[in-house]
Amino acid sequence: MIGTKIVAILALLAVTKAQQSSIDTILIRNDEYLNSHRRQYALNVWYYDVQMEQFRESYVKRVDDMEYQKDALLNELKNRDENLYSLTLLSDFSKTCVEKYKPSMPVAADVKNQVDRCTDTAHYKTDNLIYTMEVTNKTLQNHYDNVFEKEVSRCQSNYGTTKTANYTLCLANAVSVTNAFTQSSQQQFSNQLKNAYNTGRLEIKTLHECVFVVHNNTLTKMSQANTHIDRCIHGMDDCAQCSKHFCRNVYNMAASSIDPNSPTMYNPFQGQSETGECLMLNIY
Numbered sequence: 610m611i612g613t614k615i616v617a618i619l620a621l622l623a624v625t626k627a628q629q630s631s632i633d634t635i636l637i638r639n640d641e642y643l644n645s646h647r648r649q650y651a652l653n654v655w656y657y658d659v660q661m662e663q664f665r666e667s668y669v670k671r672v673d674d675m676e677y678q679k680d681a682l683l684n685e686l687k688n689r690d691e692n693l694y695s696l697t698l699l700s701d702f703s704k705t706c707v708e709k710y711k712p713s714m715p716v717a718a719d720v721k722n723q724v725d726r727c728t729d730t731a732h733y734k735t736d737n738l739i740y741t742m743e744v745t746n747k748t749l750q751n752h753y754d755n756v757f758e759k760e761v762s763r764c765q766s767n768y769g770t771t772k773t774a775n776y777t778l779c780l781a782n783a784v785s786v787t788n789a790f791t792q793s794s795q796q797q798f799s800n801q802l803k804n805a806y807n808t809g810r811l812e813i814k815t816l817h818e819c820v821f822v823v824h825n826n827t828l829t830k831m832s833q834a835n836t837h838i839d840r841c842i843h844g845m846d847d848c849a850q851c852s853k854h855f856c857r858n859v860y861n862m863a864a865s866s867i868d869p870n871s872p873t874m875y876n877p878f879q880g881q882s883e884t885g886e887c888l889m890l891n892i893y
């Protein structure tokens with residue numbers, strides 16, 4: 610009798626043990642199930658980060674590429690300045706021509722500021738371009754941290770101790786809701802990324818146009834000033850400021866022939882039958 614009792618108790622113990630271990634196994638499986646999803650969720654947010662970073666880098670790089678164009682333009686100006694300087698050494702006359710038209714030459718510091726303004730504007734747009742994706746990123750992370758984890762805790766407190774089948778069901782449900790949320794978030798993110806690339810392209814186009822205007826204005830002004838200086842040096846200065854007093858009659862006179870101390874200098878009218886209305890002296 611005692612023997613069967615002992616056997617019965619042992620058998621009961623064994624059954625309880627078996628039940629306990631099957632509950633443990635299910636709990637462990639549930640934990641693995643949850644953790645594998647948590648890893649996937651962390652990966653999703655990480656991949657958002659990677660894509661945003663790639664976008665930011667490629668955009669910023671395209672903006673920074675404009676630096677090379679700026680440097681090329683500034684070099685052009687520097688070379689021009691050196692050429693002008695050598696012209697001022699050539700003769701007093703060429704120096705006068707250079708000094709007269711140098712103020713209309715673009716100034717390197719201004720040109721640099723203008724290009725910088727173009728690139729600064731493009732740089733400021735970077736955060737705007739990424740903003741909606743950041744919100745999507747935050748929203749998804751928030752769903753994982755708050756909605757999903759809260760639901761998991763609720764499952765645990767409602768069913769986690771004994772009702773294993775219902776617990777598993779509850780977790781599976783939380784996962785499926787979160788997966789659906791993730792899918793729609795990824796769809797949204799992918800559209801936002803596409804838009805960011807499109808808008809980014811437009812911003813870069815605007816940047817190129819902005820820099821082009823600076824280039825064109827600078828090169829146009831440089832070439833105009835060069836032409837003026839050139840004409841001036843060749844005695845063909847068309848004297849824009851004195852166009853009201855335009856004089857067809859130009860007399861070229863070497864600066865060396867001018868002597869401020871002489872009461873009798875060379876007479877440009879000598880031997881002419883007409884005096885005309887005016888006479889312009891081109892002193893070279």
Ligand SMILES: *[C@@H]1O[C@H](CO)[C@@H](O)[C@H](O)[C@H]1NC(C)=O
Nearest residue numbers: 654657658661743746747750
């Ligand atoms: C995306 O969200 C994660 C988690 O909140 C955060 O660590 C990361 O900085 C976010 N990325 C960006 C670019 O905002």
Ligand SMILES: *[C@@H]1O[C@H](CO)[C@@H](O)[C@H](O)[C@H]1NC(C)=O
Nearest residue numbers: 767768771772774775776778
């Ligand atoms: C577990 O789920 C079953 C089937 O949905 C239900 O009938 C039962 O009431 C649930 N148990 C608890 C404790 O909620």
Ligand SMILES: *[C@@H]1O[C@H](CO)[C@@H](O)[C@H](O)[C@H]1NC(C)=O
Nearest residue numbers: 821822824825826827829830
């Ligand atoms: C270049 O600049 C000049 C002078 O600023 C302007 O007259 C000309 O229209 C510009 N050319 C283009 C293609 O924008």
